[in-house]
Amino acid sequence: MSEAARETARFAALAEQSNVGPHTLDQLQADIRRVVTTYPSRPIEPLFHEVRELRDRAFNLLEGRQAPHHTRDLYLAAGLLCGVLANASFDLNRYHEAETQARAAFLCGELAGHNGLRAWLRGLQSLIAYWDGRPRDAVQLAHAGMEFVPENGTAHIRLASISARAWGQLGHRTEALAALRQADEHRERLTPDIEHDDPGGMMSFPLAKQHLYAGTTHLWLRDPTSLTHAKEAANQAIQLYQADPPERRRLGELALARVDLAQVHLATGDLDAAADQGHTVLGLAATRRTESIDKGLDRLARHLNEGPAATSPTAIGLREAITHHRARALPPGETT
Template sequence: MRGLDTPALGEGIAYRTEEEVIMAAARESARFGQRAERTNVGPQTLDQLDADLRRLISAYPRRPVFPTFLEVLELRNRAFELLEGQQHPRQTRDLYLVAGIACGILSNASFDLGKMDAAGTQARTAYLCAELAGSNWLRIWVRGMQSMIAYWGDRFEEAIDLASSVRELTPEHGSSAVRLASVEARAQARLHNTEAALAALTAATVAREAMTRPDDFGGMMAFPEEKQLFYSSTCQVWLGGESRFREAARNASEAVSVYQEAPPERRRIGEMCLARLDVASAHLGLGELEGAAHEVRSVFDAATLRRTDSVRQRLQQVKEQMGESRLRTAPLAGNLRDEIIEFCAAPVPALPEGAAS
C-alpha cells in the first residue's frame, strides 16, 4: 500500500499547494527516468553477440552442419534470455535482429539436416523477429528460406507465393532480394512456367544491379554471383532442351570454378556440390554419361564431411534423370545409380530431441 506521504501523481491535488504538486510531478518523472535507463545489456554484450554471429555465419558453408547448429543454438538462447529482461528500445531491436538471424541460421541448418518441420518453425520465429527488429533485408531473407523449404518439399506454388509476399520490400543492404527472385525462378521452372521463370531470373539480375551496398553479414547470409549462376543453371535444366542444357552446363561450370578458386576459409562446399550436380544433369540431357559420372563422383568426395539434405535430394533427382534417359541401359549408368543409392543411404545426422525448438 502506498504511504500517505507518497501519493501517486495527481492524487489529492485539492489538498496540496501549487509547489507541492509541481515537486511531486518532478519526483515521479525522476523515478520513471531511473527505471527507464536500466538495462540488462552491458556495453560489450551486443558487440560480442555480433562478433559471435559473424564468425558462425562465415564458417557455416565449410563446416559440418550439426556442430555449427549447436553453437548457433547457444547464441540464440543468450539473445532470448536477454530479451526477457529490460533494455533500451534500440538495444531491443538489435537483440531481435540477432535472435532473428540466429533462428534463420537454425532454420537453414535444420533444412540441411533434413528436418523440414523444424526448419519451418525456426523460419516462422525468424520472420517474427525480423518484424520486431524492423529489418527488411531479414524479412526478405527469411521469406527466401521459407520459399526454399517449400521448393525442396515439391510445393512449388507455395514457394512462389512466399517469394511474392515480400517482393515489394526494399532491403537496406545486400543480396537478399537477389536470392528471393532466384528461388522463385527455380520454383517456376519446376512448374515449366518458362516465361515466369525467365522473368524471375531477370528480376534477380535487376536486384543485383540495384544493390546499394554489400551484405552487412556475409557468409551463408549472402547470395554471391556464383550462387546466382547455378540457380540459373538449375532453371535451365528443369526447362530442358538442348540449348538450355548447354547454357546450364556453362553457367554451372563457371560457378564450380569460382567455388574451387575460393580460399579454403571461404569455400562453400554444399553449393559447389549442387553446382556440380547441375553440370551432371546438363551432361545427361546432352547424352554425355561420362561427363555426368565425373561430376557425381566429385560430389561424393566433396560432400563426405558435409552431407546436406539438398545434396542428397539433388543426387536422387540425377538418378531419376538417368532412369528416364536413353542412357539408362548403359553399364556405367547402372553403376552410377548404385553408387548414388549407397551414398544417399548414409543418414544425415539427426538433431537431438528438443534441439530445434
C-alpha cells in the same frame, strides 16, 4: 509534490537500468558474423548446437530490461540466429522445424523493423517450399519477399533467382526467364555503397550462387537451348566457387552446381562426364551433407535409371554409390 518527485526519480533510476551494454552486443554480433561466415563450409550438426546456444543468449537478454534501441538490436540478433537454425533444420531434412524457426525469425524481423532480414526469411521460406515440391508456394513466398526493400545487399537478387527456379520447376518458361532477367537487373543496380549484405556470409547471394540458380532454372526447362545455358551457368558457378579460398568455399553450393552439370551431361548423352561429376559430388557430400544435395543426387539417380545407358557398368556403379550414400542417414540434429 515531494512524494511525486521521489516517485519520478525512482522511475528514472529503474528506466536507466540495463542488462545490455556495448560489450554484450558487440560480442553477440561478432559471434553471429562468425557463424554466418563459416556456415557454408562447415558440417551442420555441431554448428546447429552452437547457434542454439547463441539464440538462447539473445532470448535471455530480451527477457531483461534494456534501452529500446538495444531491444531492436537484440530482436535483430535473435531473428538472424533463428534464421540460421531454420536453414540448418532444413539442411538436416527437418522441414516442419525449419518452418517453425523461420516464422519465429520473421516475427523478430518485424519487431526489429529490419527489411533485409524479412526479405531474406521470405526467401528461405520459399526455398523450403521449393525443395518440398511446392513450387507455387515458393513463387508466392518469393514475391511476398519483394515487398520488403532491404537496407542494402542482395536479397532481391536472391528472391528473383529463387522465383526463377520455382517457375522452372513448374515448366513455365516465360515466367522463369523473366525472373532470371529480373535477377540480372537487380545485380546491375548494385552500387559499392549498397552491395554488401550485413552480416554477410550465408545471408549474402554472390554471383556464383546466381549462376547456380540460373543453371538449375534452365535445367528444369530441358530443351536443347536451355541445356546449353544450364551447362554454361553451372560451369561459371563452379569456377567462381573454386576461386574462393578453401576455408571460405561454399561446399554445399559447389556440390549442387556439380549435380546440375552431371544432369546436363546425362541429358546430352555424355555418361562418363556425368559419372565423373556425380562421384565428385559424393566426395563433397561426405564433408558437408545437406538435404538439397541428397535430393539432387536422387534426381540424378532417377535419370540414370531412365536413360538408354541405364544398364551400363558406369551408370550402375554411380547409382550404387548414390544408394550407399543415401543409406547413411543425415546427422540427427536436435532441431528445437
